[in-house]
Amino acid sequence: MAVIENAVAGTPKPVETAEAIDTIRDFNRFYTRQFGLLNQRFLGSPFTLTEVRVLYELARRTTSTATEIAGELSLDPGYLSRLLSKLERQHHLNRGRGEHDARQRPLSLTEGGIRLFKKLDQASSEAVASLIEGLSPAQVSELLAAMSTVRRRLSPVTAQADYHLRALRVGDIGWIIHRQGVLYAEEYGWDATYEALVAEILAHFVRHFDPNTENAWVAEQGGAVVGSIFLVRESGRIAKLRLLYVEPSARGLGIGRRLVRECIASAREKGYETLTLWTNDVLASARHIYQAEGFRLVKEERHHSFGRDLLGQNWELRL
Amino acid sequence: MAVIENAVAGTPKPVETAEAIDTIRDFNRFYTRQFGLLNQRFLGSPFTLTEVRVLYELARRTTSTATEIAGELSLDPGYLSRLLSKLERQHHLNRGRGEHDARQRPLSLTEGGIRLFKKLDQASSEAVASLIEGLSPAQVSELLAAMSTVRRRLSPVTAQADYHLRALRVGDIGWIIHRQGVLYAEEYGWDATYEALVAEILAHFVRHFDPNTENAWVAEQGGAVVGSIFLVRESGRIAKLRLLYVEPSARGLGIGRRLVRECIASAREKGYETLTLWTNDVLASARHIYQAEGFRLVKEERHHSFGRDLLGQNWELRL
DNA sequence: GCAGTTAGTTGACTTAGTCAACTAAATGGG
DNA sequence: CCCATTTAGTTGACTAAGTCAACTAACTGC
Incomplete structure (x- = not known):
């Protein structure tokens, strides 16, 4: 068995939709069972879950009306009226x-009501604390990140969080190497030697980084890396644009074009005369961006790399 | 501003416990609201959620008794009896x-009951499908991975899933570079040049890999990478043990020792006479493993690397 | 001034269970 | 073999959590 398998590590493979649906429903049953216990006659208190939700809503607002509470919690007004009378x-x-x-009957919790609320709030926090007490800080962070991902993916799609560009940080190049390795394996079948090439380029970039002549940008969205690009010195007159990548989940938003434009602007600013880049013909989206920004094809050459027969292309932009 | 910040990318920082608890409860409210809609009078059918759960349980088994169903679903036997009479x-x-x-009254669904079950099952699948229809395959995979993480972290801690060792796969070295970069920044304050060194070592390893004289192991647990180690050829007689790492969340399980032993065994098998390694004195856990396996300290040298003053140590093991 | 609407309340009812007593069958000890 | 106890399941009575609709008082706009 070869030591370097062609299977892809890290991000699980895209699965059949039917399989995904079954997995989500199974998770739902697990989650409902797990947290359902927290939602029963509320944590040993004499209040039902609905009563507690009403208390939470009252506590969240300084003052409110029955109509507001009923609307927020989708409660029958008559039923709510009875619950409020009980609390009164x-x-x-x-x-x-x-x-x-x-x-209107403006509603507000009494001092006693606030104390009751805090007591129930405390009990709820303790219940959650007991669920996670066996976890290390790193595991808690991992859990929170996963919950954030579940929430982001299941929330109604409004405007996606804007992305922003930032500088490189520790951990970035490993992540970019990993993602490029995985994505180009999945999308084009490239083997581990492509990942190794990316690693070499980025190792060299970091170890010989000169802020006067080189630059890097990371696109971040919702706290996650979704793209990157590097400006690398070739000579006093020539710079190279390297390793443009955009996550599939973030494509179509103009991130790639934005990264390329930032790179070009920085090359100009640093006084280069020519910006070059090497890509392969299968990377069609990238090529379209390069062409749109004025790059010209100066050379093509067939080669066998990364386990595939490819057509390499050199492009140049006069700055 | 330097292009390479010292902030750490990737894994979010460990957060305060109180903050984590609030985030989990907030996620719980979101999730209950999102899936609560799926659990109401079941998806437009004339059946309640409890009735559907009973149907599911009956469908899961060829035959069963009321006592079994009541036990599995925590239902009042009298109430269940009435539900079953209705279905009959x-x-x-x-x-x-x-x-x-x-x-005993052995229970089994009729042909009509099986059809009804399949209809409800279909409706449930369609409801979930509508939740994820806007997501790309990559996003669905990301969602499933996140749900798996939530489930793994919130499940009662039984015996943690056993880890196993496997060969390198595409995406691994980027991930290992990323994790080493992040972990050594967090634990020891090492800067991006350490990450670059790891990238260089692994790029070289992959590009010049010789299965007759070199080897690599990845420790995997619950589908996640939790450690790795590399055997690298120095000369015909000397091999190097490189880049031992174990995730904090997986420490204490003997993974590090297991990785080191596999590496030693492989070095012997490939006919080397000496196995060497270079580490730094702050990596105490690793050092204890090396000493326990018979490595001897042969040289120490102060150096300034990765943004820190360090004491490098060379160890050797006669095979 | 008045018809229509709204905020909230109350009466009657439905639904989803809970509790306990019951019957029939099984078990195990004397 | 007999009998006390337990178990599988059923049924009666009841509780709790809501739903539905009619009501009163107050507001709005023509």
Whole structure:
């Protein structure tokens, strides 16, 4: 068995939709069972889950009306009225009269109601704490990151979080090497020698980095790296644009073009005359960007690399 | 601003426990609201969630008893009896008589019951499909991986999934570079040049790999990389043990020692006389492993690397 | 001034269970 | 073999958590 397998590590392979659906439903059953226990007659208190939700909503606001609470929690107004009356009888709630609309009964928790709320809040926090107490800080962080991912992927798609560009940080080049290795294996079948090439380029970049003549940009979105590009000195007159990549999940947003433009602007700023780059013909999206930004094809050459027969292309831009 | 920041990318920093608890509860509220809709009077059907759960349980088994179902779903036996009677009246359920225990009523779905179950199963799958239809395959994979992480971290800690060792795969070296970069920055404050060194070593390893004289092992646990080690040829008589690392979350399980032993065994098998390694004195756990396996300290030398003053150590093992 | 709408309340009811007593069958000790 | 105890399942009575609709008082806009 070869020591370097062609299977891809890290990100799991895209799976069949049916399989994904089954996995999500199975997770849902697990999660509902796990947290369902937290939602029963609330954690040993004499209050039902609905009552606790009402308390939470009242605690979140300084003052509110029954209509607001009913709307927020999708509750029957008659039912809510009874719940509020119970809280009032127990001296947890103040019900006023609207200044400008006598129909309204402005609601606010009493001191006792605030104390009750804090007690229930504490119990809930302790319940969660007991779930994670066996986890190391790193595992808790991993859990939170995973929850953030679940939430981001299951939330209604509004405007995706804007991306921004930032400088390189520790950990970035390993991640970029990893993602390029995985993505080009998945998308084009390139083997581990491509990953090794990327590693070599980036190792050299970091070890010989000169901020007067070189630069790097990382695109970040929702705290995750979604793309990158590097400006590398070739000579006093010539710079190279290297290793443009954009995550598939973030394509179509103009990130690639933005990265290329930043690179070009920086090359100009640093006084280069020519910006060159080497790519392969299969990287069609990148090529379109290069062409659009004025790069010209100066040389093509067939080669066998990364386990494949490829057509390498050299492009140049006069600055 | 330097182009390479000292902030660490990738894994979020460990957070305060209180903050983690709040985040988890917030996620819980989000999740319950999102999937709570799926659990209401079941997806437009005339069945309640409890009835559907009973159907699922009956469908999972060829035959079962009321006591089994009640136990599995934590249902009141009297209530279950009524639910089963309803299903029987609707010709979805067969209720037999126990062969060896006449008290028992063996239960099995009728043809109609199986059709009903499949219909509900289909509706549930369609509901989930509609949640993820806007996601790309990569995003679905990311979601599934995140759910797997949430589940793994929130499941009761039984015996942690055993780890196993495997060969390198595409994507591994980038990941290892990334993790070493991040971990040594967090634990020892080493800067990006350490990450670059690791990248260079691994790039060279992959590009000049000779399976007759070199080897690599990746420790994997629950589908995640949790450690690795490399055997590299120095000369015909001398090999090097390089880049031993174990994830903090997986330490204490003997993974490091296991990796070192595999490396030593392989070095012997390939006919080397000496196995050498270079480490730094701050890596105490690793040093203890090396000493325990018979390595001897042959040289120490102060140096300034990775942004720090360090004491390098060369160790050797006669094979 | 008044018809229509809204905020909130209350009465009657439905639904989803819970609790306990019951019958029939099985088990095990004397 | 007898009998006390336990178990599988059923049924009656009840509770709890809501739903539905009619109601009162107050507001709005023509």
